Amino acid sequence: MLALLFQVGADRVAVDVRRVREVVPRVRVTPASGAPGWLAGVFVYRGRVVPVVDLHRLTGAGECPPHLSSRVILVPRPDAPDELVGLLATQVADIRDLPAPPARPPGGALLGPPVADGTGVLRLFDPDELFAALGSQLGVPRPGTGP
Numbered sequence: 233m234l235a236l237l238f239q240v241g242a243d244r245v246a247v248d249v250r251r252v253r254e255v256v257p258r259v260r261v262t263p264a265s266g267a268p269g270w271l272a273g274v275f276v277y278r279g280r281v282v283p284v285v286d287l288h289r290l291t292g293a294g295e296c297p298p299h300l301s302s303r304v305i306l307v308p309r310p311d312a313p314d315e316l317v318g319l320l321a322t323q324v325a326d327i328r329d330l331p332a333p334p335a336r337p338p339g340g341a342l343l344g345p346p347v348a349d350g351t352g353v354l355r356l357f358d359p360d361e362l363f364a365a366l367g368s369q370l371g372v373p374r375p376g377t378g379p
Contacts, residue, residue: 235330236305237354239323241293244354245343246330251307251359253316255324258302259284268369272296272320282306283370284318285362291342296320307359309370317370319359330356 235246236255261273261284270290274281284304288296296302303324306316330349342365344356363370 233330233332235328235356236324237326237328238303238305238321240287240291240321240343243291243293243343244352245287245321245357246328246349246354247305247307247357247359249327253306253308256304256306256318258298258304258320272318275318277306277316277318280316282316282318284320285366285370286320287343288320288322297322299323301325310360310363317359317363319362 234249236249236252237244237246239245256277259275261275263273264271264283267273267283270286272284272286272289274283276282286296288294299322301324302320302322304318304320305324306318309315309317328349341355342362344358344361346353346355
């Protein structure tokens with residue numbers, strides 16, 4: 233499996249590149265009133281409003297640091313593949329070939345199960361698991377309005 237590697241707090245995380253639509257530089261987001269604390273805000277990408285989830289806040293690792301390596305990883309929503317969700321993470325810079333992940337039951341940790349990759353431990357992130365865990369909280373509130 234070809235995977236994009238990134239960092240969330242102390243965790244090294246990998247996501248299958250086939251799940252990633254695009255990686256863009258960290259952008260200025262507009263806060264969305266009434267949104268959960270882990271929603272960094274929204275931004276306009278190619279004419280569409282895209283919510284951005286701060287994976288650091290979501291997992292209790294504080295706020296995503298404003299490093300040059302911080303990026304927004306755009307992934308399609310499973311229920312609406314033409315709609316994107318941004319995932320804010322840091323040290324988004326490496327692509328690596330990893331062994332195929334073992335099958336796992338749904339409902340695990342938000343960042344995925346820990347696996348050995350030859351250089352340490354990383355988590356295999358599945359965006360569908362995140363979307364399932366967040367459920368309807370991942371609606372796209374309009375900037376300045378309630379949910």
